Amino acid sequence: MLHDLVANVKDQQSLMKNIFLPFSRPSISETDIAAVAEILRSGWITTGTKCTEFEQNICEYTSSRHAIALSSATAGMHLALYASGIGPGDEVITPSMTWVSTINLITACGATPVFADIDRDSLMITADTITPLISRQTRLIIPVHYAGAAVELEPIQDLARENNIILIEDAAHAIGTEYRNKRVGANGSAIFSFHPIKNITTGEGGMFCTDDQTLADRIRRLRFHGLGVDAYDRQTHGRAPQAEVQEPGFKYNLPDMNAVLGIGQLQRLDELNKRRATLAQLYLQQLASVEHIIPLIQPESTTHHAWHLFIIRLDIDRAGISRDTFMSELKSKGIGTGLHFRAVHKQKYYKEHLQSKYELPNTEWNSERICSLPLFPDMRDEDVTRVVDAIKSVLRSTTK
Numbered sequence: 001m002l003h004d005l006v007a008n009v010k011d012q013q014s015l016m017k018n019i020f021l022p023f024s025r026p027s028i029s030e031t032d033i034a035a036v037a038e039i040l041r042s043g044w045i046t047t048g049t050k051c052t053e054f055e056q057n058i059c060e061y062t063s064s065r066h067a068i069a070l071s072s073a074t075a076g077m078h079l080a081l082y083a084s085g086i087g088p089g090d091e092v093i094t095p096s097m098t099w100v101s102t103i104n105l106i107t108a109c110g111a112t113p114v115f116a117d118i119d120r121d122s123l124m125i126t127a128d129t130i131t132p133l134i135s136r137q138t139r140l141i142i143p144v145h146y147a148g149a150a151v152e153l154e155p156i157q158d159l160a161r162e163n164n165i166i167l168i169e170d171a172a173h174a175i176g177t178e179y180r181n182k183r184v185g186a187n188g189s190a191i192f193s194f195h196p197i198k199n200i201t202t203g204e205g206g207m208f209c210t211d212d213q214t215l216a217d218r219i220r221r222l223r224f225h226g227l228g229v230d231a232y233d234r235q236t237h238g239r240a241p242q243a244e245v246q247e248p249g250f251k252y253n254l255p256d257m258n259a260v261l262g263i264g265q266l267q268r269l270d271e272l273n274k275r276r277a278t279l280a281q282l283y284l285q286q287l288a289s290v291e292h293i294i295p296l297i298q299p300e301s302t303t304h305h306a307w308h309l310f311i312i313r314l315d316i317d318r319a320g321i322s323r324d325t326f327m328s329e330l331k332s333k334g335i336g337t338g339l340h341f342r343a344v345h346k347q348k349y350y351k352e353h354l355q356s357k358y359e360l361p362n363t364e365w366n367s368e369r370i371c372s373l374p375l376f377p378d379m380r381d382e383d384v385t386r387v388v389d390a391i392k393s394v395l396r397s398t399t400k
């Protein structure tokens, strides 16, 4: 009997070892599922009261004045560029170490992306790297809050104000992040993402937060065909049929079936982020003694880290393998990893179409070395140990 039991436990352990550990997985509760099912049964599944409620809850959580729910953060970026009138001849300063959507949209608008280099250990652009790039054509700066840490914002805000440049924060990684004791989104304009890998999800979705009433009205109108913002009919729960086009717009609204998921997720956000922080601390402790692995450094102005990602840099000069080999070795051991991000100026289209006038040593250094380890709230403490053991084993077999 005991023998059977032991064999069984051993089977289970080897089974666990073989189960692939993804680098990210959304945390969906039974309550989330029930809430979505209720909307599906309700007869109204697209944008309506749940969307409004989600927007209000985000305003309360972040202390932002206006929040406009969208189908993605990318949609938010498009509307921000469009509402800012960005077009041919204009320059937008942003990192190359970011998700491609920002650069794609700047380019699609006919404007020119101008890449500022990042701080080597936080992966974020700084006022110092932005300043020399400001020209008469500069219309907009889009810094990125990275991995759950906050960008050093105040000096960038000063720069933008002095030079009459618009500032929009890419806060896709930063729901719950605090910069100097204030939540990201509390001031200015910031765009959040609720893609399934982000800290909370609506399936797909995004939120444009701003303290600018005129911009908020415009984004709200552009989100839905450019129809008047007061066109919502309470009785029919829909657009008043008489609503008229105020200007040509787009279709980037967030359906209630998605928004209701966001409402439930937001209620759990602090708890989910706390679990992420615990796992991140475990990684930091366990990796401290592992050679050739360099974690990021948390900026002092980040008073609360949302731990969207746990990023390490592989010391490829001494580890004896490339980062890509490191990732595939981990994969063969059942560990999923991510890459946030491959520098945009190093990608096919941009290599061929952008002038290579940029010197981005820190971006390029990191682009070859970064790797995101598994980090999601439903991970167990043992999973961290499993990842660290796998890393040690990969490095042991390759280090000369």
Ligand SMILES: *Cc1c(COP(=O)(O)O)cnc(C)c1O
Residues within 6 Å of the ligand: 071, 072, 073, 074, 075, 098, 099, 101, 102, 144, 170, 172, 173, 192, 193, 194, 195, 205, 206
């Ligand atoms: C995820 C992400 C986006 C895009 O978000 P979507 O909601 O998928 O459009 C933009 N910027 C950064 C830094 C991201 O990580």
